[in-house]
Amino acid sequence: MALYALATFLGAFLLFQIQPILGKHLLPWFGGTPAVWTACLLFFQLLLLGGYAWAHLLSTRLRPRGQALAQGALCALALAALVAQAALWQAPLLPGPALRPTADTWPLGWLILLLGLGAGLPYLALSALSPLLQSWLHSDRPRATPYRLYVLSNAGSLLALLSYPFGVEPSLPLAAQAWVWAALFGLLTVGLVALGWRLARGQAPAPRPDAPRPGAPEEAPEPLGATRVGMWLLLPAAASTLLVAVTNQLSQEVAVVPFLWVLPLTLYLLTFILAFDSERWYRRVVFGPAYALAALATAWLLYTGAEATPAAILAVLSAALFTGCMLCHGELVRLKPHPRRLTAFYLCLSAGGAVGGLFCALAAPLLFSGFFELHVALVAVALLALLAWARAGAGPEAHRRGARPAMVAAPVWALALAVTLGLQVRDHGRDALATARNFYGVLRVEAREQGTPDEHLVMLHGSVVHGGQYVHDRPYPATAFGPGSLLADAIRLHPRRLSGQPLRIGVVGMGVGTIAAYGLAGDVLRLYELNPQVAAWARGEGGFFSYLRDTRAGWDIRLGDARLVLERERAAGDLGQLDVLVIDAFSSASPPVHLLTLEAFQLYLAHLRQGGVLAVHLSNANLDLVRLAARQAEQLGLPRVFREHTEQGHTWGAAWMLMTRNEELLARPELAPEVKRPGAPDADLTLAPWTDGFSNLFDILY
Numbered sequence: 001m002a003l004y005a006l007a008t009f010l011g012a013f014l015l016f017q018i019q020p021i022l023g024k025h026l027l028p029w030f031g032g033t034p035a036v037w038t039a040c041l042l043f044f045q046l047l048l049l050g051g052y053a054w055a056h057l058l059s060t061r062l063r064p065r066g067q068a069l070a071q072g073a074l075c076a077l078a079l080a081a082l083v084a085q086a087a088l089w090q091a092p093l094l095p096g097p098a099l100r101p102t103a104d105t106w107p108l109g110w111l112i113l114l115l116g117l118g119a120g121l122p123y124l125a126l127s128a129l130s131p132l133l134q135s136w137l138h139s140d141r142p143r144a145t146p147y148r149l150y151v152l153s154n155a156g157s158l159l160a161l162l163s164y165p166f167g168v169e170p171s172l173p174l175a176a177q178a179w180v181w182a183a184l185f186g187l188l189t190v191g192l193v194a195l196g197w198r199l200a201r202g203q204a205p206a207p208r209p210d211a212p213r214p215g216a217p218e219e220a221p222e223p224l225g226a227t228r229v230g231m232w233l234l235l236p237a238a239a240s241t242l243l244v245a246v247t248n249q250l251s252q253e254v255a256v257v258p259f260l261w262v263l264p265l266t267l268y269l270l271t272f273i274l275a276f277d278s279e280r281w282y283r284r285v286v287f288g289p290a291y292a293l294a295a296l297a298t299a300w301l302l303y304t305g306a307e308a309t310p311a312a313i314l315a316v317l318s319a320a321l322f323t324g325c326m327l328c329h330g331e332l333v334r335l336k337p338h339p340r341r342l343t344a345f346y347l348c349l350s351a352g353g354a355v356g357g358l359f360c361a362l363a364a365p366l367l368f369s370g371f372f373e374l375h376v377a378l379v380a381v382a383l384l385a386l387l388a389w390a391r392a393g394a395g396p397e398a399h400r401r402g403a404r405p406a407m408v409a410a411p412v413w414a415l416a417l418a419v420t421l422g423l424q425v426r427d428h429g430r431d432a433l434a435t436a437r438n439f440y441g442v443l444r445v446e447a448r449e450q451g452t453p454d455e456h457l458v459m460l461h462g463s464v465v466h467g468g469q470y471v472h473d474r475p476y477p478a479t480a481f482g483p484g485s486l487l488a489d490a491i492r493l494h495p496r497r498l499s500g501q502p503l504r505i506g507v508v509g510m511g512v513g514t515i516a517a518y519g520l521a522g523d524v525l526r527l528y529e530l531n532p533q534v535a536a537w538a539r540g541e542g543g544f545f546s547y548l549r550d551t552r553a554g555w556d557i558r559l560g561d562a563r564l565v566l567e568r569e570r571a572a573g574d575l576g577q578l579d580v581l582v583i584d585a586f587s588s589a590s591p592p593v594h595l596l597t598l599e600a601f602q603l604y605l606a607h608l609r610q611g612g613v614l615a616v617h618l619s620n621a622n623l624d625l626v627r628l629a630a631r632q633a634e635q636l637g638l639p640r641v642f643r644e645h646t647e648q649g650h651t652w653g654a655a656w657m658l659m660t661r662n663e664e665l666l667a668r669p670e671l672a673p674e675v676k677r678p679g680a681p682d683a684d685l686t687l688a689p690w691t692d693g694f695s696n697l698f699d700i701l702y
Contacts (some may be wrong), residue, residue, distance in 0.1 A: 003191075004136065004149060005149065005152055006191070007129065007133055007150055007188065007191055007192065008129065008130055008133050008134075008149045008152050008153050008156070009153070009155065009156040010156065010184065010187075010191075011079060011126050011127075011130065011133075011153070011156070011188060012126075012130060012152075012153040012154065012155075012156030012157045012160070012192075012221070013156040013157065013159060013160045013184075014122075014126055014160070014181060014184055014185055015123065015127065015129075015156075015157060015160070015162035015266075016156075016157040016158075016161050016269075017160040017161075017164060017168070017181060018093065018119055018123060018126075018181060019040060019044055019176050019261075020161070020164045020165075020169070020261060020262060021093060021094075021164075021174065021178060021181060022040065022093060022094070022115060022118055022119055023036065023037055023040045023261060024169070024174060025038075025093075025094045025095075025118075025174055026095075026111060026115070027593075027594065028112060028561065028564075028594035028692075029101055029114075029561065029562065029564065030101065030107050030111060030439075030564060031380060031531075031561040032561075032590060032592025032594050032595065033439065033440050033441065033530070033543045033592075034247075034248050034251030034252055035107075035108070035361075035439050035440065035441070036111065037246075037247060037248075037251065037261045038203065038244055038247070038357075038360055038361050039052075039107075039108055039111045039112060039115075040111075040115065041243070041247070041357050041360075041361075041649035042112070042354075042357035042358060042360070042361040043111075043112050043115040043116070043661050044115075044123065044328065045240065045350070045353045045354040045356070045357040045381070046357070046358075046625065047120065047123045047127055048123075048126055048127045048350045048353065048354070049121075049347075049351055049353070049354040050124055050127065051123070051124050051125070051126070051127020051128035051129075051350075052127065052128065052131055052343070052346050052349075052350040052351075053499035053516050054074075054124065054127075054128045054345055055127075055129075055131040055132045055135070055343050055346070055347075055491065056131070056343040056344060056346075056347045058070055058071065058128075058132065058363040059131070059132065059343045059344070059386060061219060064135075064136050064156055065555075067132060067135070067136065068136070068192070068358060068523060071125070071128060071129070071132055071192060072189070072193045074121075074124070074125045074128070075125045075185075075188070075193075075262055076189055076193065077121060077125075077188040078121035078122040078124070078185070078189075079122075079185065079189050080188055081120075081121045081122070082122065082185065082186075084119070086182070087575070090174040090175070091174075091178045091179060092179065092181070092182040093118045093119060093122075093178040093181065093182065093192070093602050094174065094178050095114045095117055095118050097519040099114060099117070099646070100564055101560075101561075101564075102560065103558075103565075105336060105381065106364075107439045107440075108361065108439055117645070120209045126185075128179050130149065130190075130346075131342065131343050131346045131347075132155040132343075132400075133149055134149045134342055135342065137345055138505065139561075140571040146211075149242070151273055151276050151277045154269050154272045154273040154274055154276070157269050158266060158269045158270060158273065161262045161265055161266045161269065162262070162266060163263050164262060169181075169694070170694060170695065173693045174692075174693060178513075181463045183519040187342040188331075188520050191308040191330030193301055199245045202647065209697035215466065217413070217641075221690040225600045228335055228390070228401040229348060231331070231332070231335055231384075231387075231388065231391075232332065232335065232345060232349060232352065233348050233351055233352040233355070234352065234384055235328040235329070235331055235332045235335075235352065235384055235388070236328065236329075236332065236348075236349045236350075236352030236353050237351075237352035237353070237355040237356045237359075237380075238302055238324075238328050238356070238377060238380040238381045238384050239268065239271075239324065239325045239328035239329060239352075239356070239378040239381070240352065240353040240355070240356025240357055241356035241359055241360060241373060241376065241380065242320070242324050242328075242356075242374075242378070242380075242381060243268045243321065243325070243356070244360040244376035245360060245371075245372065245373040245374035245376075245377045246264050246317045246318075246320065246321045246354060246356060246374065246377075247260070247261060247264045247265070248262065248360070248371065248373070248374075249313075249317060249371065249374055250263075250313065250314065250317060252371070252441070252462050254582060258341040259629055260697070263318065264317075264318070264321055265614075267318060267321050267322045267325065268325050270320065270322070271322060271326045271330075272329055274326070274329075275326065275329040275330045275332065275333045276329075276333055279330075279333060279334065281330075282326060282329075282330030282331075282333070282334075284330075284389060286328045287323055287327050287330065288327070288385065288389075289701075290319075290323045291323035291324050291326075291327050291381065291382070291385070292382075292417075293319075293321070294316065294319035294320040294322075294323050294324070295320050295323075295324065295378045295381070295382065295417050296416065296417055296420070297316050297319070298316055298317060298322070298374070298380065299375075299417055299420040299421050300312070300317055300420065302374070302375070302421070303420050303421070303423060306387070309622070309702055310622045310623075311701075315660050318382070320378065324381040325376070327384075327385045328381060328385075329379055330348070331354045331384070331385070331388040331392075332471065333503055334388075334392070344491075344631035355376070356377075359373070359376075360373045364376075365437055365438065365439070366696060368437065369432050369435045369436075369437055369442065369505075370425070370437070370442050371442060372425055372544060375421040375425060377419060378421060379414075379417060379418050379421060382414040382417055382418075385415065400570065405415070406498075415557050431446050431447070432444040432445060432446050433446065433447055433542075433544065434441065434537075434542050434544070435447045436533045438531065438532070438533055440530060440531040440533075441461055441462065442461070442462065443460070443461055443466075443531070443533055443534065443537075444459070445457055445459050445460075445537065445542070445544050445576040446458055446460060447471075453472060454470070455470070455471045455472065456468050456469060456471060456650075456654070457469055457471065457544050458479075458543070459511065459512050459534070459537060459544075463465065465479060465653065466509075466511045466512070466534070467479055467511030467513070467514050467538075467545075468483075468512065468514075469512060469514070469544075469545050469546070469547065470555075470650060473650070474546055474551050474562045475517055475550050476517065476650055477514050477515075477547075477650070478514065478650040478651070479514065479650075479651070479652060479653055479654075479675075480584070480617055480651075480653045480655075480656070481514040481517070481518075481649070481651075482645075482649065482650045482651025482652070482654065483516060483651060484645055484649075484654075485643075485645045485651055485654035485656060486615070486641065486643040486645070486650060486654070486656035486657075486670075487615050487617075487654070487656050488518070488640075489670055489671065490580055490615050490652075490658050491503065491505070491518045491580060491663070492612050493665060493668050493670060493671070494579060494613065494662075494665060495662065495664045495665060496579055496611075502520070502523045502524070503520075503523050503524075503563055503578075503579045503580065504520035504523070504524045504576065504577055504578045504579050504582075504609075505518070505519070505523065505524070505525050505526070505578065505579065505580045505582070506525075506526040506527075506535065506576050506580070506607065507525070507526070507527050507528065507555075507581075507582040507584065508528045508562040508566075508579045508581070508582065508583045508584065508585045508595065508604075509528070509529065509530075509562070509582075509583070509585030510527040510528065510529045510534065510535065510538055510557065510582040511534070511538070511546075511584065512537065512538050512545040512547060512554075513527065513539075513547040513548040513555075514547055515527075515544060515547075515582060516547040516548050516550070516551035516553060516555060517547055517550075517551065519551040519552060519553025519555070520552055520553060521552045521553070522552050522553075523552075523553035523554070524553065524555070525551075525554065525556075526554035526555075526556065526558060526576055526578070527554050527555060527556070527557045528556065528557075528560075528562035528585075529557055529559055529562075529564070530559075530560065530561055530562065530566055530585070532559060535557050535559060538555070538557075562585060562595065563594055563595060563600055563603065566603050566604070566607060568602065570606055570607070570677050575606060575607050575609040576608075577607075577608075577609045578607050578608050578609065578612055579608075579609060579611075579613065579615050580612065580613045580614070581604050581607060581608055581610050581612065581613070582602065582615045582617070583595065583614070583615070583617065584617040593690070593695050596625075596628060596629075596632070596687055596690055596693065596695075597632075597690045597691050597692050597695065598632060598635060598636070598690065599691060599692050601614070601632050601634070601636055601659075605636070610657070611617040611660070611661070611662040611664070612660065612662070613658055613659070613660040613662060613665065614638075614658070614659040614660065615657070615658050615659075616629050616655055616656065616657045616659070617654075617655065617656055618642075618655045618656065619644075619653050619654070619655040623697075623700045623701060624700045624701070625700065626642060626655070626657065627687050627700055628687065628690060628697075628700050629642075629657045629659075630642070630657070630682065630685065631685055631687040631689055631690075632689060632690070633657070633659045633678075633686075633687045634679075634682070634685050636659075637677055637678045638657050638659040638660065638661065638678065638681050639659070639660065639661065639666055639676065639677050639678065640657055640658065640675070640676050641657065641658045641666070641671050641674045641675050641676070642655075642657045642658075642674070642676075643655075643656060643674060658671075674687070686699075687699050
C-alpha cells in the first residue's frame, strides 16, 4: 500500500508542478496575455483525457502486470524525451528560443504545439498514473478503498500548486526548476519499473487478511444509466468551465502572474479533495445557499461594472469558484460507481474537464463578442445543481437527504442569476460602434459625449481606455498622451526637438496611434503592437481614428510581442537609435510582467541613443506600478521624474515616469524640481526589483 501511495503522491505532484513552470516560460512569448494560461489549461486537460483513456485501455485489455510494464515503458520513453530536450534546449521541458513565435504565427496553435513538444510525453505518462494505481490496488486488495488514492493524488497536486508561488518560484531560476522536475520524474520512473518488474514476476504485495480468497465471488457492479453517465460528463464540464473563466477574469482585472493561475486551480483541487475524501464534507443545504450568494455577487459585479479593489474581486470570484465546484464535485461523488468501473468514471470525468477547456479556448471566442464564459459557467452550475437535486429527491433515501431543502429557494435564485447575467450580456457593447475578439482579448470602440463639442471616440480593452480621439479636433492628442502630460513635455523639451533636429520615437503598445500627433516632417515612428486588431483600427480601418493618416512623420508598425521583436532587432543589429521610447502596453487592467522586468528595461535602453528618454505609462487602479518603476530605475542607476496629470481638457489618465541620463533635459525648469537621482532616500526603494526569474504581485497591490 505504501508503494502505491508514494507513487500516486509523487506523480500528482509532478503533474501539477509542470503547469506553472511551462506557463511562466511561455507567457512572455505570447505577449503576457491571459489567454496563454487558458490555452495551457486546455492542453493539460486534453492530455489528462488522453492519460485517462490510456489507463482505461490498459485496465480493460491487460492484466495488472502487463499494465505496469506498459506504463513503465511509457515513462521510460518520456524520460528519454527529457534527456533529448536537455541536449537540444539546454534544459528539459523548456522549448528553446529558436521556437519563439513570429508575427504571422497562429498563437493558440503554436502554443499548443510548444506545450506538446515540451511536456507531451511526460504529462501523458503522469496523467495515466493515478487511475492505473487505483485499479492495481483494487486488483491486489479488493476490500481496500481505491478512491482514497484519488484523495492522495489531489493532495499531491495541491502541494505542487501551493509550493510553486511561495517556495519554488522565488527560490529557483526557471531552468533549475525544470532540472529538478526532470530528476524527480526519473526517480518516479525507476520506482514504476521496479513495480512493473515485481508484478511481472508475480511478486505483487500480498493481499490483506480480510481480502476475499482467490475464486471468491466479488460484488458485481451496478448497471449504469445514460443519465448517470451524462452527469459524469456535465458536472466536471461545468466546474472546468468555471475554473477557466474565473482564472481568465482574474488575469484580466488584476495581473497575469502564476499566483493568479495557481489560486483558482488550488481551490478547484481542494473541492476534489474534500468531496472524494468523505461525503460528510458536502452538504447541499450549506453549499446551495453559499453558491447562490457568491454567484449573485459575481453577477452583480459583472452587471454594474463597479470599480472594485483587487482584494474584493479576488474574494468574490474565489467564493463563486469554490462553492460552485463543491456543488459539482459533491454531486459527482454521490454518483461514483463500483471500483471495477473507476477507470471509465475517471475517463468521463476528464472528458468533461476537457469539454470545459475546449469551450473556453475555442468555442467562446467564436460565439461571443465579450468574455461571457463566466456567465455561462455560473448558470450551468446552477442548472446542474437543480437537476442533481431533483434526481436525488426522486431516488433512494440515502441520496434524498438535503435535496428537498436545497430545492425550496433554488429556482428563485437560479432565475435571478440568469436574468442578471442576461441583462449584462444584452447591455454589453450596446453603445459600441465596433467590437472584436481574438486571442489577445476583447476590444471595442465607443462614442462618448455625443452631440457635444467634447464628443470623442475611445478604444477599450476590457474596462480600460487604450486611446481616444476627439471628433471635432481630430489632430489634437488626447487621453494619457495629451498636452501637459509628462510624455508631451519629454517630446516638446527634448534637446533634439528644441534644436530643430528630427526625432526617432518608439512606442510599445501603440493604442490608437496618438503619438503620431507629435510627429513632424522628418520624424520616424516605430510602433510595436501585439494585437493585429489594434493596429488595424489605428491605421484607419472603420474610419474611427486618423492620427496615423494625418501625421507628417514616417511610421511603421511592427507586429508581435514587443519584447521578442526588440530582441530580434537587437540580435540583427537593427537597434532603433530612438530618442524617446514609450512603454504603454497593458492587457486590460493588468500589465504584462515580462515588459516590466530589469531584463526588459535593459533591452529598452539598448534601443535608445545616447541622451534618449524612456517614458513609462503607470496609470493603474489595482497595482502600484510607480513603486515598481522607481525601483527598476534605481537598480539601473537612472535619474527619474514622475508626474500624474490631473484631468484637464483632452488630457486624462496620464501618470508617466521618465528615465534618462540626458542632463540637458533634466535641467529644464519644467522638470528639475521633480527629478530624483539614484541613491536618494526613497521609501519606494524597499521593493525587491522584478526580474524574469522573480516578480511578486503582493508587493505592489494597493
